[in-house]
Amino acid sequence: MEFTAQQRYEFKRVLEDLKSKTGRGTELISLYIPPDKQIFDVTSQLRDELGQASNIKSKLTRTNVQSALDSALSRLRLIPKPPENGVVLFIGIVDVGSNKTSMYNKVLEPPEPIITYKYHCDSSFLLDPLEDMLADKKTFGLIVLDRREATVGILKGKHIDTGKHLRSTVPGKQRKGGQSSRRFQQLRLIAIHDFYKRIGEAANDAFLPIDRKDLQGILVGGPSPTKEEFVGGEFLHHELQQKMLGAMDISYTDESGLPELVEAAQDRLLDLELTQEKLVMRRFMKELVNDKGLASYGEKEVRENLLLGAVDTLLLSEDLRKTRARIECTSSSCNFSEEVTRSPATPPPENCPRCGSSLMVVDEVDLVIDLSNLAEQSGSKVKIISSDFEEGAQLYKAFGGMAAILRYRTSNI
Secondary structure (H helix, E strand, O other): OOOOOOHHHHHHHHHHHHHHHOOOOOEEEEEEEOOOOOOHHHHHHHHHHHHHHHHOOOOHHHHHHHHOOOOOOOOOOOOOOOOOEEEEEEEEEEEEEOOOEEEEEEEEEOOOHEEEEHHEEOOOOOOOOHHHHHHOEEEEEEEEEOOOOOOOOOOEEOOOEEEEEEEOOOOOOOOOOOOOOOHHHHHHHHHHHHHHHHHHHHHHHOOOOOOOEEEEEEEEEEOHHHHHHHOOOOOOOOHHOEEEEEEEEOOOOOOOOOHHHHHHHHHHHOOOOHHHHHHHHHHHHHHHHHHOOOEEOHHHHHHHHHHHHHHHEEEEEOOOOOEEEEEEEEOOOOOOOEEEEEEOOOOOEEEOOOOOOEEEEEEEEHHHHHHHHHHOOOEEEEEHHHHOOOHHHHHHHHHEEEEEEOOOOOOOO
16 A cells, blocks of 8 residues: 555554553453454454453553453454454553543554564554654665775665765875885775775675565665776675666765765656655745745745645654644533644644533644645645655744745735
């Protein structure tokens, strides 16, 4: 299953919520049921676990585990057979603060098939299998080098991981006194060749363990003729040599050379989310500095442009953590109601501005989802932007995490 931007964001927020749940002992149950697993077999195991739970010494832990198992058995009665990708249950007594606890119950159908059945009890939920599904598995090997140093790295999804950094023993071009020019040149060529071999070995160690279907290619960067010598010399393992995508001119060969290489190779990485996000952010910045540009930012302006149907592309930071809430007066004789954007932990105003009665939140939705739904209604494209690169971080910090590229100019710019 291919995630849409909104589905990926929603799934990520669900995992964040699950990660925040903690129990007071090993009493939170994570149950991963593959599509081919018989529900009858699962319930049989849970009944066995329920019987064994009576042996737990701590009365509180025993009661909590038994309650969680009873709740899991109740939920499984509603699932005659696992859905196409299987099903995951997260159940248990969680700490909600102020020395209080509550039964938590979450059932998920994962975006990819569950391969292995898992029954797991701990003080936190087991999320690794779902986090692996969320991860962008497209991976590129990165090598930046000159004759002085080299750095090996990996681009996975939107993240660049720096691997090994190597320094060469290649002598400078000035030979020492007493050495013949020819002898010096031979020694220098041997040292260069040995350095290329060391780079190839470091790259083999980094790239060969990557799953073949995930490794999309290998990019090499550096000055000429160094990068061409390395690529042409076949210093990589033969399987990796076939994955070579090309060599790019770049200035730096330390850690800072890796993002420079990714930047230089954008035409080869057009289908990557990272590249698409960079391009759309640059388009927004270009519109922003143009006197007649089609750029809008800030929630009020963006929301009004969405309602007008003027938004071509909606840009939202994945770091946004706000909600859109409807607040109403609790008095039956007062019809006061308003929509506000707020942080989830922020309490609503205490008193109604009309009658002085108390107010309550009657509906609340994640702000990214709220704006994405408005965009969908007007046929606008939605890009949820990572903060892992400079322009993405700028969207969140400088523009409040909300911006838009418009179809036409409006007064809301």
